[in-house]
Amino acid sequence: MPATVALAVARYRPEEEPAPTLQTYEVPFREDWVVLDALNYIKDRLDGSLSFRWSCRMGVCGSCGMKVNGTPVLTCAAFLSEHLPGPIRVEPLDYFPVVRDLVVDLSDFMRKLKKVKPWILREEEKPLAEGEYRQTPDQLDAYKQFSMCINCMLCYSACPIYGLEPSFIGPAAIALAQRYNMDSRDQGARERLEILSGYDGIWQCTFVGECTKVCPKNVDPAGAIQQYKLTSAVHWLKTLLPWGAR
Amino acid sequence: MDLSACDVLVVGGGGAGLRAAIAVAETHPNLRVAVISKVYPMRSHTVSAEGGAAAVIKPGDSLEEHAYDTISGGDWLCDQDAVEAFVREAPAEMLRLEHWGCPWNREPDGSIAVRPFGGMKAQRTWFAADKTGFHMLHTLFQTTLKYDVIQRYDEFFVTKLLVDEGRCQGVVAIELGTGKIHAITAKAVILCTGGCGKVFPFTTNANIKNGDGMALAYRAGAPLKDMEFVQYHPTGLPFTGILITEAARSEGGWLLNKDGYRYLQDYDLGKPEPRPVLRSMELGPRDRLSQAFVKEQEKGRTLEGPYGHYVHLDLRHLGEKLIDKKLPFVRELCLKYVGIDPVKEMIPVRPVVHYMMGGVSTDIDGATPLPGLYAAGEVACVSINGANRLGSNSLPECLVFGARAGKVAAAFAAELKAPSPSVLTQAHDEERRLEEKFRRGRGAKERIATLRAEMHETMEESAGIYRNGPALQKAADKLRSLQERFRHLTLDDHSYTFNTEQTAALELSYMLDVAETIVQSALQRTESRGSHQRTDYPERDDKNFLGHALAYRAEDGPPRIEWVPVTITRWPPGQRVYGR
Ligand SMILES: Cc1cc2nc3c(=O)[nH]c(=O)nc-3n(C[C@H](O)[C@H](O)[C@H](O)COP(=O)(O)OP(=O)(O)OC[C@H]3O[C@@H](n4cnc5c(N)ncnc54)[C@H](O)[C@@H]3O)c2cc1C
Ligand code: SF4
Ligand code: FES
Numbered sequence: 001m002p003a004t005v006a007l008a009v010a011r012y013r014p015e016e017e018p019a020p021t022l023q024t025y026e027v028p029f030r031e032d033w034v035v036l037d038a039l040n041y042i043k044d045r046l047d048g049s050l051s052f053r054w055s056c057r058m059g060v061c062g063s064c065g066m067k068v069n070g071t072p073v074l075t076c077a078a079f080l081s082e083h084l085p086g087p088i089r090v091e092p093l094d095y096f097p098v099v100r101d102l103v104v105d106l107s108d109f110m111r112k113l114k115k116v117k118p119w120i121l122r123e124e125e126k127p128l129a130e131g132e133y134r135q136t137p138d139q140l141d142a143y144k145q146f147s148m149c150i151n152c153m154l155c156y157s158a159c160p161i162y163g164l165e166p167s168f169i170g171p172a173a174i175a176l177a178q179r180y181n182m183d184s185r186d187q188g189a190r191e192r193l194e195i196l197s198g199y200d201g202i203w204q205c206t207f208v209g210e211c212t213k214v215c216p217k218n219v220d221p222a223g224a225i226q227q228y229k230l231t232s233a234v235h236w237l238k239t240l241l242p243w244g245a246r
Numbered sequence: 247m248d249l250s251a252c253d254v255l256v257v258g259g260g261g262a263g264l265r266a267a268i269a270v271a272e273t274h275p276n277l278r279v280a281v282i283s284k285v286y287p288m289r290s291h292t293v294s295a296e297g298g299a300a301a302v303i304k305p306g307d308s309l310e311e312h313a314y315d316t317i318s319g320g321d322w323l324c325d326q327d328a329v330e331a332f333v334r335e336a337p338a339e340m341l342r343l344e345h346w347g348c349p350w351n352r353e354p355d356g357s358i359a360v361r362p363f364g365g366m367k368a369q370r371t372w373f374a375a376d377k378t379g380f381h382m383l384h385t386l387f388q389t390t391l392k393y394d395v396i397q398r399y400d401e402f403f404v405t406k407l408l409v410d411e412g413r414c415q416g417v418v419a420i421e422l423g424t425g426k427i428h429a430i431t432a433k434a435v436i437l438c439t440g441g442c443g444k445v446f447p448f449t450t451n452a453n454i455k456n457g458d459g460m461a462l463a464y465r466a467g468a469p470l471k472d473m474e475f476v477q478y479h480p481t482g483l484p485f486t487g488i489l490i491t492e493a494a495r496s497e498g499g500w501l502l503n504k505d506g507y508r509y510l511q512d513y514d515l516g517k518p519e520p521r522p523v524l525r526s527m528e529l530g531p532r533d534r535l536s537q538a539f540v541k542e543q544e545k546g547r548t549l550e551g552p553y554g555h556y557v558h559l560d561l562r563h564l565g566e567k568l569i570d571k572k573l574p575f576v577r578e579l580c581l582k583y584v585g586i587d588p589v590k591e592m593i594p595v596r597p598v599v600h601y602m603m604g605g606v607s608t609d610i611d612g613a614t615p616l617p618g619l620y621a622a623g624e625v626a627c628v629s630i631n632g633a634n635r636l637g638s639n640s641l642p643e644c645l646v647f648g649a650r651a652g653k654v655a656a657a658f659a660a661e662l663k664a665p666s667p668s669v670l671t672q673a674h675d676e677e678r679r680l681e682e683k684f685r686r687g688r689g690a691k692e693r694i695a696t697l698r699a700e701m702h703e704t705m706e707e708s709a710g711i712y713r714n715g716p717a718l719q720k721a722a723d724k725l726r727s728l729q730e731r732f733r734h735l736t737l738d739d740h741s742y743t744f745n746t747e748q749t750a751a752l753e754l755s756y757m758l759d760v761a762e763t764i765v766q767s768a769l770q771r772t773e774s775r776g777s778h779q780r781t782d783y784p785e786r787d788d789k790n791f792l793g794h795a796l797a798y799r800a801e802d803g804p805p806r807i808e809w810v811p812v813t814i815t816r817w818p819p820g821q822r823v824y825g826r
Binding site for chain 2: 180
């Protein structure tokens with residue numbers, strides 16, 4: 001094992017330079033260090049001006065997504081040892097505007113998330129006094145996987161369609177819409193379908209499947225999109241038939 | 247400087263903050279409510295909570311028992327009126343979350359499933375596998391999106407509370423993306439900024455948990471209560487401090503010393519049974535389990551690795567099926583971070599700083615002594631946690647007291663007129679301070695990382711599981727000198743765009759204040775109770791210390807401590823009995 005490893009880190013300081021550059025730092029190599037540990041070493045010891053987001057360091061807050069050697073990953077779960085010999089290239093996620101260094105602008109996703117109405121929609125709320133909505137373990141399993149999304153944005157960064165067509169609502173937002181559609185407590189599937197079958201919705205996806213490959217939480221957004229296309233097609237067919245417009 | 251105004255401003259977008267915001271929106275839909283957070287709300291630390299959230303729901307359980315478990319778990323330092331309100335309101339709050347879509351685990355008939363938890367005499371801990379906090383936070387966040395009145399300031403870092411005419415009237419904050427300074431006025435401010443685990447070097451807490459809200463309130467003149475009570479969780483992974491949830495033990499996991507012996511039986515925690523027994527052995531309270539580890543280490547019966555001493559958490563006998571169904575995240579974390587499969591191997595664990603029982607002193611509606619300022623969640627001390635919090639009580643605490651604070655703050659704001667114009671002068675002063683401190687101060691020499699490391703070392707040596715007077719006094723002096731050295735801080739980064747070095751510096755200054763209150767309160771409590779163990783005063787002393795320490799900021803010198811009595815309603819102080 002080497003004593004040190006080089007990191008080539010993307011820098012971009014909009015107040016000082018017109019375009020991003022790569023800066024190389026030499027950090028100690030440690031078997032149990034992840035890329036995020038190396039970035040923190042740089043920030044603490046070598047260069048306090050390097051900016052990046054992180055928080056939980058346990059793969060659940062979704063803050064630390066970056067590209068490492070070209071692939072979108074959570075840097076708190078990407079070991080240096082998996083990326084030897086180096087230099088290890090660390091860059092901001094693709095297809096999002098870069099704010100500074102490794103920090104990207106997420107406001108586009110935040111808008112899209114709200115658009116798919118990711119909350120329980122019901123015609124009538126059950127009063128609290130009547131207790132919980134019953135939901136069997138099987139009913140829970142039907143949507144559980146889609147509820148595991150940590151909004152880390154790796155899937156957007158891997159999605160060539162999003163790269164070409166920024167209006168595409170994108171993998172995570174669709175998976176989250178499906179998370180509520182499949183929830184036995186929810187009655188909003190039709191309302192969401194209207195939103196998602198529009199041009200910016202699901203039809204733009206050509207089923208590349210990259211989103212599912214990079215997802216660190218096995219959410220399978222590609223599967224959600226596929227399911228959705230099917231429902232949507234059936235829905236569309238039904239609207240053509242006089243008795244089925246329900 | 248940018249100016250904006252709202253009626254109720256919630257600082258923090260974790261479990262407590264989001265619940266508070268919804269409470270305002272639902273009870274006073276005509277008020278302008280805003281959530282300001284230094285990270286996007288769904289990144290808040292609530293996201294990492296694993297094990298579950300307690301609320302009485304099953305037949306055979308009772309509010310009295312939940313209250314008693316909480317109070318005895320807290321070694322009689324809890325305010326019992328607060329505990330009674332907490333256990334009474336927790337079930338409805340948890341149900342509300344169910345109605346909002348939280349994916350709780352279920353019984354075969356579709357009703358809510360519960361699991362046992364440490365220090366609890368009945369099964370009452372609701373769970374969403376072992377990602378309870380994650381699901382609660384995302385459910386809450388996604389639910390807030392449906393309320394158009396809830397405005398958000400995402401990635402805004404609060405640096406100061408605006409106080410004028412004796413009441414809190416808003417905040418000053420840095421918009422991280424641009425570095426722009428904002429003055430946001432409000433008729434009521436609710437602090438929901440979470441805990442301060444990062445004051446210590448080895449912690450389960452995320453990078454954002456720096457006691458910001460505690461320091462903000464303290465600087466504004468509000469007292470911090472029970473700061474000497476810091477919870478160590480008995481099972482963290484060495485090096486990373488990643489938490490292995492208590493649920494691993496409530497599902498039947500064993501703690502073993504280097505001889506494979508369930509050592510807790512030697513510490514008055516009951517007899518080892520093959521299956522988990524409530525309030526016994528591995529399901530004892532966290533303070534007692536962490537203390538047992540230290541004793542075991544002193545006897546030379548722990549194992550030693552590159553990151554210090556550890557013991558084993560053994561889940562192998564639970565089998566792959568149960569582990570995958572109820573503890574999938576534990577398996578994922580072990581595989582990912584230590585390359586160990588708990589289905590086949592034992593997990594190395596050691597005690598790790600986890601939770602702050604103390605915080606901004608509030609009444610049972612979340613009101614602080616400073617009018618217009620409220621607090622809820624881990625930043626607050628109501629106090630329902632006393633000298634030792636029971637696992638799975640803090641998530642429901644965020645809901646119950648977040649909702650309470652939201653309602654009461656909204657009612658307060660509805661009565662008030664606009665803030666006084668002179669707060670803007672204060673805001674300008676703060677802008678100038680930030681500008682001078684962080685843009686100009688070149689030529690100074692202290693680095694953030696150095697001061698932080700020295701603070702960490704000081705806290706670990708003096709304010710850990712066991713404490714003593716001389717060590718605490720030394721720490722108090724050391725922290726004073728670190729405060730002084732902080733004035734000579736130098737930064738590499740003088741830019742405005744997403745300057746995370748500046749926020750790290752501000753966080754360090756918050757932590758130094760908080761650390762001083764921890765050490766000073768611990769120094770003055772010359773008894774042992776719950777998580778506060780003084781080797782020089784090993785007994786609990788109800789005659790002199792059945793009270794809360796309130797730490798006030800002094801102009802110069804360490805915090806000033808005042809004492810207020812504990813509120814006792816129905817449960818006079820007794821002995822804590824486990825495993826018998
Ligand atoms: C690993 C782990 C596991 C846990 N498991 C459990 C469990 O199973 N059951 C249980 O009951 N409890 C558990 N806890 C405890 C519980 O998770 C926390 O006490 C609780 O989530 C705290 O929530 P909160 O809303 O008070 O604060 P947080 O969720 O920490 O939110 C704080 C918010 O304040 C904001 N903020 C902070 N400072 C500033 C500032 N200066 N300016 C602007 N915004 C700011 C942050 O951005 C954030 O939005 C666990 C804790 C940890 C560490
Ligand atoms: S679907 Fe997966 S990759 Fe996409 S944001 Fe969610 S967790 Fe990240
Ligand atoms: S730091 Fe939270 S996911 Fe990596």
